[in-house]
Amino acid sequence: MSDNKPSALENYISKRGGDPHSWFRDMEGPLPTHTLIRVFSWVVILGFAAYFLVPRAPEPIQLTYELDLAMAPSGTLVVTMIAEGDLPGRLDLEFPPGVFGDLRNGVNPHGATAHELNPDGSPGAPLAVERTRDGWEVATRGIKRAGFIYQVDLTFIQGLEEDVRRHISSPVAGGLRAAGFEIFLQPVGTEVDELAVAIHNPKQLEVIVPWPALMRNSDRTLAAPPPELASQANISPGQGFEPGLDIPPVTTADPGKAAPSEPVPSNVLYHPRDLADLNNSLLICGDLQVMNVQVRESVIQLATDNTWSFPLGSALDMVRRIARTEMAFFGSAPTSQITVILSANRVSGNGSFDIYGVHTGNSVLVMMDPQTTWGELETQCASVIAHEMFHGWLGEAIPQQDPDMLWFTEGATTWYAARMLTAAGIWKPDHARSVLEDRLERDYKLNPIKTQMSVAAAAAQVMASNDQIRFGYAGGVQACMNLDQWLAELTGRSRPLDQVLRHLYEYRDGTPLTRLSFEAAVLEATGIDCKVWLDENVYRKTTLPAAIRLI
Numbered sequence: 246m247s248d249n250k251p252s253a254l255e256n257y258i259s260k261r262g263g264d265p266h267s268w269f270r271d272m273e274g275p276l277p278t279h280t281l282i283r284v285f286s287w288v289v290i291l292g293f294a295a296y297f298l299v300p301r302a303p304e305p306i307q308l309t310y311e312l313d314l315a316m317a318p319s320g321t322l323v324v325t326m327i328a329e330g331d332l333p334g335r336l337d338l339e340f341p342p343g344v345f346g347d348l349r350n351g352v353n354p355h356g357a358t359a360h361e362l363n364p365d366g367s368p369g370a371p372l373a374v375e376r377t378r379d380g381w382e383v384a385t386r387g388i389k390r391a392g393f394i395y396q397v398d399l400t401f402i403q404g405l406e407e408d409v410r411r412h413i414s415s416p417v418a419g420g421l422r423a424a425g426f427e428i429f430l431q432p433v434g435t436e437v438d439e440l441a442v443a444i445h446n447p448k449q450l451e452v453i454v455p456w457p458a459l460m461r462n463s464d465r466t467l468a469a470p471p472p473e474l475a476s477q478a479n480i481s482p483g484q485g486f487e488p489g490l491d492i493p494p495v496t497t498a499d500p501g502k503a504a505p506s507e508p509v510p511s512n513v514l515y516h517p518r519d520l521a522d523l524n525n526s527l528l529i530c531g532d533l534q535v536m537n538v539q540v541r542e543s544v545i546q547l548a549t550d551n552t553w554s555f556p557l558g559s560a561l562d563m564v565r566r567i568a569r570t571e572m573a574f575f576g577s578a579p580t581s582q583i584t585v586i587l588s589a590n591r592v593s594g595n596g597s598f599d600i601y602g603v604h605t606g607n608s609v610l611v612m613m614d615p616q617t618t619w620g621e622l623e624t625q626c627a628s629v630i631a632h633e634m635f636h637g638w639l640g641e642a643i644p645q646q647d648p649d650m651l652w653f654t655e656g657a658t659t660w661y662a663a664r665m666l667t668a669a670g671i672w673k674p675d676h677a678r679s680v681l682e683d684r685l686e687r688d689y690k691l692n693p694i695k696t697q698m699s700v701a702a703a704a705a706q707v708m709a710s711n712d713q714i715r716f717g718y719a720g721g722v723q724a725c726m727n728l729d730q731w732l733a734e735l736t737g738r739s740r741p742l743d744q745v746l747r748h749l750y751e752y753r754d755g756t757p758l759t760r761l762s763f764e765a766a767v768l769e770a771t772g773i774d775c776k777v778w779l780d781e782n783v784y785r786k787t788t789l790p791a792a793i794r795l796i
């Protein structure tokens with residue numbers, strides 16, 4: 246590989262459009278090791294993994310990552326990456342763009358060494374390791390098996406840091422929470438055909454590795470997916486709804502249904518399907534409470550590193566009801582495991598939200614006030630959980646990549662989350678209706694952005710102003726409601742958009758949702774060509790009328 250190849254970030258930006266130079270304002274010149282590199286963090290979240298799947302090497306190699314949790318209680322992971330096969334002359338290892346060396350993420354990878362591995366697994370001759378802008382390069386010419394060791398230290402991020410994505414990887418009580426895209430170095434320009442992650446857990450910490458990473462004892466063969474399949478973590482800011490009045494009383498889970506998690510083995514081995522799976526994984530260990538319950542063919546797992554004022558069993562029951570309802574809506578679960586993690590919200594700046602929801606793969610991380618009451622969990626946090634879980638279908642199983650479709654992915658997910666909560670009996674219809682009405686009034690109807698850009702354009706920019714983000718989401722809800730109503734008038738059917746969603750899920754082939762595939766699904770599910778309607782109502786600055794039927 247030539248020395249003047251573009252960096253991961255440059256590649257990423259050029260793929261997405263934009264001028265790489267504007268991103269490197271502060272990072273010209275030679276970079277000493279461990280220097281703070283100012284890279285905008287949003288790039289980490291948006292399908293970065295696609296970059297790593299470009300095959301160039303003649304023969305694919307095999308990778309095993311060994312995570313040593315011995316120092317996890319003090320926030321440190323020691324990672325050994327074993328690369329085997331026909332290794333290239335120089336193995337170029339990078340973290341996904343936008344993360345590496347950015348101390349504001351609280352993730353500090355350092356201390357890299359490498360050596361050849363003898364046939365018996367013992368370390369052989371040391372290998373030269375060179376720091377690059379995005380990672381390290383290892384001299385592996387003529388070598389069949391190499392071990393590369395580095396350390397990742399996690400530190401608490403200041404609460405004033407308002408970008409919630411910087412809070413995903415963090416120390417937790419007795420251990421740590423680490424996102425795959427922040428801890429796993431990956432080869433660039435070298436195809437990988439086998440992946441394994443081994444966890445060495447000498448202190449017997451409670452560990453969870455939610456889907457998609459966890460396929461314990463999996464014998465699935467690794468298929469090379471198209472680069473576009475790399476999924477993304479989505480953020481849903483501003484999902485905190487006002488509490489309503491007519492909320493059903495606390496429901497206590499049937500203790501017979503919920504079960505504590507299995508004893509933690511000291512060593513866990515799992516096989517991610519591909520590098521996108523690896524990036525999407527979320528590893529959590531420490532003083533965790535974990536409970537599981539079976540819903541249809543899926544295990545629903547609830548975990549927390551915090552002590553709450555409500556019984557965890559009740560929260561698990563609520564999560565179970567949401568999962569059951571969403572599975573029933575789509576007809577099946579997207580994966581065999583859905584994990585919800587409840588954590589304390591440490592974001593405290595002026596523009597911060599009360600509750601944050603993040604989904605990575607089929608894991609849902611909800612960060613909320615440590616003093617959250619049961620009532621607040623039901624009225625406010627439930628919608629975040631329902632929203633992020635819904636992305637397991639719309640966003641993951643039906644992959645969201647094209648920014649032009651974010652209005653639909655986020656709009657439909659937000660609207661359906663309220664409807665799912667109503668169907669699950671967690672929200673009363675009046676509460677759901679008033680939540681949606683208030684939100685549409687504030688974020689759509691009265692939003693100053695409305696005269697400036699279309700709903701699709703507003704939603705397409707992930708890191709925009711708060712006003713624009715709210716407008717994109719609420720406008721997406723308004724557009725979905727209006728599209729549903731328009732289709733209902735033409736077809737005489739009730740809720741035709743439900744059929745479109747089920748159609749997209751049922752006939753999914755792993756390719757990302759595009760405007761064309763969406764229009765095709767609407768046509769197949771309802772017989773209506775919606776292209777002109779979308780042009781006029783979603784992709785242009787059109788004021789949409791209030792919908793008649795919200796719930």
Ligand SMILES: [Zn+2]
Pocket residue numbers: 479480481632636654655658
């Ligand atoms: Zn979302």
